[in-house]
Amino acid sequence: xxxxxxxxxxxxxxxxxxxxxxxxxxxxxxxxxxxxxxxxxxxxxxxxxxxxxxxxxxxxxxxxxxxxxxxxxxxxxxxxxxxxxxxxxxxxxxxxxxxxxxxxxxxxxxxxxxxxxxxxxxxxx
Amino acid sequence: xxxxxxxxxxxxxxxxxxxxxxxxxxxxxxxxxxxxxxxxxxxxxxxxxxxxxxxxxxxxxxxxxxxxxxxxxxxxxxxxxxxxxxxxxxxxxxxxxxxxxxxxxxxxxxxxxxxxxxxxxxxxxxxxxxxxxxxxxxxxxxxxxxxxxxxxxxxxxxxxxxxxxxxxxxxxxxxxxxxxxxxxxxxxxxxxxxxxxxxxxxxxxxxxxxxxxxxxxxxxxxxxxxxxxxxxxxxxxxxxxxxxxxxxxxxxxxxxxxxxxxxxxxxxxxxxxx
Ligand SMILES: C[S@@+](CC[C@H](N)C(=O)[O-])C[C@H]1O[C@@H](n2cnc3c(N)ncnc32)[C@H](O)[C@@H]1O
Numbered sequence: 470x471x472x473x474x475x476x477x478x479x480x481x482x483x484x485x486x487x488x489x490x491x492x493x494x495x496x497x498x499x500x501x502x503x504x505x506x507x508x509x510x511x512x513x514x515x516x517x518x519x520x521x522x523x524x525x526x527x528x529x530x531x532x533x534x535x536x537x538x539x540x541x542x543x544x545x546x547x548x549x550x551x552x553x554x555x556x557x558x559x560x561x562x563x564x565x566x567x568x569x570x571x572x573x574x575x576x577x578x579x580x581x582x583x584x585x586x587x588x589x590x591x592x593x594x
Numbered sequence: 595x596x597x598x599x600x601x602x603x604x605x606x607x608x609x610x611x612x613x614x615x616x617x618x619x620x621x622x623x624x625x626x627x628x629x630x631x632x633x634x635x636x637x638x639x640x641x642x643x644x645x646x647x648x649x650x651x652x653x654x655x656x657x658x659x660x661x662x663x664x665x666x667x668x669x670x671x672x673x674x675x676x677x678x679x680x681x682x683x684x685x686x687x688x689x690x691x692x693x694x695x696x697x698x699x700x701x702x703x704x705x706x707x708x709x710x711x712x713x714x715x716x717x718x719x720x721x722x723x724x725x726x727x728x729x730x731x732x733x734x735x736x737x738x739x740x741x742x743x744x745x746x747x748x749x750x751x752x753x754x755x756x757x758x759x760x761x762x763x764x765x766x767x768x769x770x771x772x773x774x775x776x777x778x779x780x781x782x783x784x785x786x787x788x789x790x791x792x793x794x795x796x797x798x799x800x801x802x803x804x805x806x807x808x809x810x811x812x813x814x815x816x817x818x819x820x821x822x823x824x825x826x827x828x829x830x831x832x833x834x835x836x837x838x839x840x841x842x843x844x845x846x847x848x849x850x851x852x853x854x855x856x857x858x859x860x861x862x863x864x865x866x867x868x
Contacts, residue, residue: 554753554771554774555771556765556766556769556770556771559762559765559766560766562762563762563763563766567762569761569762570762570765571757572753572756572757574754575757576754578758579754579757579758582670582758582759583759585675585759586672586675586759586761
């Protein structure tokens with residue numbers, strides 16, 4: 470299964486890639502929303518996307534809104550992974566179409582727990 | 595700082611009598627790391643003095659602090675996912691059907707720890723079974739630790755705690771931001787009746803009859819005889835058609851044959867017809 474990781478921080482991309490690989494995913498990463506959309510347009514077909522909020526070019530919020538207005542990606546499970554921790558932000562992300570929300574900092578167990586909530590944990594299958 | 599063999603023996607016997615907690619030899623480090631801070635907070639200069647005080651008074655504030663510190667409180671929201679799915683898809687609908695005439699349900703979380711488990715169940719009920727709003731639902735959550743009960747009543751969780759296992763839509767719906775932390779809604783906090791209860795104590799007669807009991811991840815710390823005693827008491831407070839949930843690594847099999855695991859979910863147990 471392929472997971473799409475969208476974050477402008479190379480450190481976070483590396484950390485998430487390591488965690489997801491440990492859970493049996495292959496990982497495709499993108500450095501911002503526009504980059505991610507381009508990769509999807511080019512044919513990438515992930516089973517899940519982990520998306521940062523604050524990024525240059527196109528932020529995570531805009532990216533999720535773009536996904537949800539396109540029938541091809543409308544039902545792609547998306548988890549926001551961000552330093553934004555206000556309740557209004559969580560609510561906004563969910564309203565825009567995020568399925569889950571993880572606040573930084575996080576541990577591998579937290580990522581795994583959240584994937585289980587999305588019905589995506591390998592231990593669930 | 596290290597613990598003398600004699601002090602270790604005393605502490606193990608003390609926590610076994612007080613809370614059925616088994617401290618095997620080799621766990622000296624646990625006594626050091628957990629009781630060191632207790633000694634410090636009580637103004638005692640180390641574990642030898644703490645043990646001396648404990649020998650003098652086995653029922654006072656220090657004794658409670660020692661039991662509190664020696665219990666393991668690891669927990670999380672919707673821990674293990676599976677039991678909650680089974681509750682939602684099967685157990686709660688069955689109970690609602692069985693109790694539809696008198697519209698009463700009674701629920702007990704018997705090792706509440708810091709509250710994530712009872713709050714998870716409370717949210718699940720509110721989300722998926724709104725018809726219960728017109729029922730009389732008695733929801734009791736207990737723990738032996740007063741410190742844990744204080745946390746339960748407060749319902750305040752750190753960002754790290756709400757990050758674990760709690761679905762974001764429920765965070766938004768049932769919590770408020772409080773500084774850097776998150777607090778459960780007053781409605782849920784007041785819905786649950788928080789009580790101190792020692793599973794190896796003598797207060798079982800003070801309990802009502804229950805339709806559903808969660809006794810998860812606490813008996814793992816007890817020896818077989820203690821488990822038998824608790825499950826025998828459990829058979830008396832659980833209604834004949836009630837449901838008992840244990841932790842994923844726990845079972846009644848070979849411990850109490852009055853219970854049998856459900857075929858659909860191995861951590862859910864029913865009583866055998868007598
Ligand atoms: C590991 S936590 C389990 C929390 C929760 N049920 C779960 O599964 O996530 C164990 C709890 O059992 C409590 N406990 C330990 N001994 C007990 C006793 N004798 N009577 C009642 N509670 C006890 C501890 O205080 C602790 O909060």
